Amino acid sequence: SAVISQKPSRDICQRGTSLTIQCQVDSQVTMMFWYRQQPGQSLTLIATANQGSEATYESGFVIDKFPISRPNLTFSTLTVSNMSPEDSSIYLCSVQSGTSYEQYFGPGTRLTVT
Amino acid sequence: GEDVEQSLFLSVREGDSSVINCTYTDSSSTYLYWYKQEPGAGLQLLTYIFSNMDMKQDQRLTVLLNKKDKHLSLRIADTQTGDSAIYFCAESIGSARQLTFGSGTQLTVLP
DSSP: OOOEEEEEEEEEEEETOOOEEEEESSSSOSEEEEEOOOTTEEEEEEEOTTTTSEEEEEOOTTTSSSSEEETTTTTEEEEESOOOOGOEEOOOOOOOOOOOOOOEOOOOEEEEOO | OOEEOOOOOEEEESSSEEEEEEEETTTEEEEEEEEEEEEOOOOEEEEEEETSEEEEEEEEEEEEEEETTTTTEEEEEOOOOGGGGEEEEEEEETTTTOOOOOOOEEEEOOO
């Protein structure tokens, strides 16, 4: 299994500011994803982070609001831009290697926007 | 379209078996997953099953898949208080690796 870390683990941010969340994996992985879990809700996929190219966003999520970088096969960042209280959620990255269908999740970043 | 449904709550007595159910609508589901989320924690992959399998067993966990009825279940034998958590089922469709999650089932284990 992959060991995934996320930074920060939690943050409290003011409305209108931006926060960049980092996801680091201990091995090279093919697929990296970003999910959002709103309070008391299930997980919703934000985007697939593609190495060396632009991320692929799901319906309802746009690059201007959630820019994503993936400079290599072990690291990705998600930025939550121009935050509002509705962005208060847990943001999780997940990874999957090319030869396996096991998908692992990071510990999550708990974001509160005031 | 993609839709994964679970009942929201389940309570069992310690030592009993728990059965958590999940239904999905897309017949193209390739893999189906069970995750566990404890309070304040991330998601722990418990097990997953390929869509051409009927059953998978791993220690106290048994996964049953009825592809005809699009029904997936997770049975936990000898349920312990440490099993109290939210359990999510999820599916991947075709060759895509993205997961669609159910709403989660809150399992409460009573002493």
